[in-house]
Amino acid sequence: MARREQLSGKIAIVTGASSGVGWQSAVRLAEQGVRLCVTARRREALELLRKQVEASGGECLVVPGDVTVAEDVERVVRECLARYGRIDILVNDAGVQTYGYFDQLPWEHIQRTVDVTCLGFLRFAHAVLPHFRQQGSGHVLNVQSMLSKGAAPLLSVYSASKHATLGWAKALALELHGTGIHVSNVLVPSVSTPMFDHAPTQLDKKPVPVPPTYDVDVVARAVVRCALKPGRTVVPVFLQGKLPLWMNKLAPFVGDFILGRYGVRMQTEDQPLHRPDGNLFQPVPQGVGPYGSVPPTPKWKRLTAVVGLAALAGGMLGGAALGVRGLVGDVSHR
Template identity: 75%
Template sequence: MARHEDLRGQVAIVTGASSGVGWQSALRLAEAGVRLCVTARRQAALERLRVEVLQRGGECLVSDGDVTVAEDVERVVRECVAHYGRVDLLVNAAAVQSYGYFDQLPWEHITRVFDVACFGYFRFARAVLPHFRRQGHGHLLNVQSMLAAGSAPLLSAYASAKHATLGWAQSLELELAGTGIHVSNVMVPSVSTPMFDHAPTMLGWRPVPVPPTYDVDLVARAVVRLAKRPGRTSVPAFLQGRLMLWLNGLAPSVGKAVLSRFGVQMQTTDMPLDRPEGNLFIPVEEGVGPRGSVPPTPAWKRFTATLGLAALTGGVVGGAVLGARGLLRAAR
C-alpha cells in the first residue's frame, strides 16, 4: 500500500465540485495543501468554491464542463495539465439520480444516470491515465455509494450504475497493479448533500435520503485519508456502512424485509413536489455548496437505530416488521 502522507503540492481534479461531496472534498484537499482543478456544469458555483479555497490559502483552477461530453472532459484535463504541469489525483464525484419505480422511469433518465454516475467516471479516468502512465504514478479516487454493495427501491438506475462503477474500479485496480497508479474507493452512505434537492422524481412527492443521514464532511475526510494512503476501499460510516455490510452477509433477509416494506416510505415525504426533470439534463441554480436541505441525523438517533438493527438481527425476519418501524422513527 502506497503512502503519501504529505499531500502538499499535489495536483487534483475534482469532478462534481459545485455541490455536495465534490465541493467539501475539494475544500478538505485544499486544506491539506493540494492544488485544485475543480469542474462541474455550473461555473458560477465553481467560482464561489474557488473563493473559499483561496480564503483558506489554497490554489484553485476553475474549468467547467459536463462529464457526459468527451470534449469537455479532455479539455478539463488539458487545462489542468497546462496550468499546473501535471495531475496526480482524480477525484470522481459527479453524480445524479432519479426517483421512481423502474418501469415508470423515463428511459432517458436511466441512460442519463449511467452516463453521469458511471460513464462520467470512465471518461475522466481514460483522460488522465495517459498522464499517469507517463509520470509513472497517479491516483484514481472514486466516490462510490453503499448502494454499490446493496439496493434500494426507487433508485434502481442509480444503484445499478454504482454497482457497475465499483466493478470497473476493482477490475482497473488489477490492470494497474505494479504501474505506480493506484485506485481507491470510498463507500458513501446517505449524506446531507443537495443531491436530493436536485433529483427528479416521478412520484409527485419530495424525496429524501434513506435514513440515517451523515454529514457530508464524513466523506470528505475519508477522501483526504485515501489521498494520503491510496489503494484501499474506505467505508467511513458504521450504521449505514460497516454494520450494513456485516448484516447483509449474516442475515440478508433482514435488510430485504426492511427495505421492501419501508424503503419507499423512508425515501419520500408528504410534501407535494412536481419535479420531473430536476438537474439531470440542465443544471439548476439551487443547491450550491456542500450541504442540502436534509440535515444529518443526530448521533443519538443513529445509536438508537443501531440497537434496532441489532434487535432485528436477533429476531431475523420474525421481528423485522415491528423493529423496522422503530428503526425508521429513530433514524428520522
C-alpha cells in the same frame, strides 16, 4: 503537519465540485496543500468554491464541463496540465440520481443517469490515465456509494450505475498493479448533500435520503484519508456502512425485509413536489455548496437505530433458526 506535507503540492481534479461531497472534498484537500482543478456544469457555483479555497490560502482552477461530453472532459484535463504541468489525483464524484419505479422512469432518464454516474467516471479516468502512465504515478479516487454493494427501491438505475462503477474500479486496480498508479473507493452512506434538492422524481413527492443521514464532511475526510493512503476501499461509517455489509453476509433477509417493506416510505415525504426532470439535463440554481436541506441525523438517533436494528436482526435470526429446527424435526419424524 506530517499529514499535510504528504499531500502538499499535489495536483487534483475534482469532478462534481459544485455541491455536496465534491465541494467539501475539494475544501478538505486544499487544507492539505493540494492544488485544485474543479469542474462541474455550474461555473457560478465553482467560482464560489474557488473564492472559499483561495480565502484560506489554497489554489484553485475552475474549468466548467459536463462529464458526459468527451470534449469537455479532455478540455478539463488539458487546462489542468497547462496550469500545473501534471495531475496526481483524480477525484471522481459527479453523479445524478432519479427517483421512481423502474418501469415508470422515462428511458432518457435511465440513459442519462448511467451516462453521468457511471460513464462519467470512466471518461475522466480514460483521459488522465495516459498522463499517469507517463509519469509513473497517479491515483484514481472514486466517490462510490453503499448502493455499490446494495440496492434501494426507487433508485434502481443509480444502484446499477454504482455496481458497475465499483466493478470497473476493481478491474482497473488489477490492470494497474505494479505501475505506481492506485485506485481507491469511498463507499458513501446517505449524506446531507444537495443531491436530494435537485434530483428528479416521478412520484410528485419530495425525495429524501434513506435515514440516518451523515454530515457530508464525514465523506470528505475519508477522501483525504484515501488520498494519503491510496489503493483501498473505505467504508467511513458504521450504521449505514460496515453494519449493513456485515448483515448482508450473515442475514441478508433483514435488510431485504426493511427496504422492501419500508424503503419507499423512507425515501419520500408527503410534501407535494413536481420535479420530473430536476438537474438531469440542465443544471439548476438550487443546491450550491456542501449542504442540502436535509440535515445530518443526530448521533443519539443513530445509536437508537443501531439498537433497534440489532433487536430486529436478533428476532429474525431467532425466528429463522426456529423454523430450521422445526423443519429438521418434521423431517426426522417422517
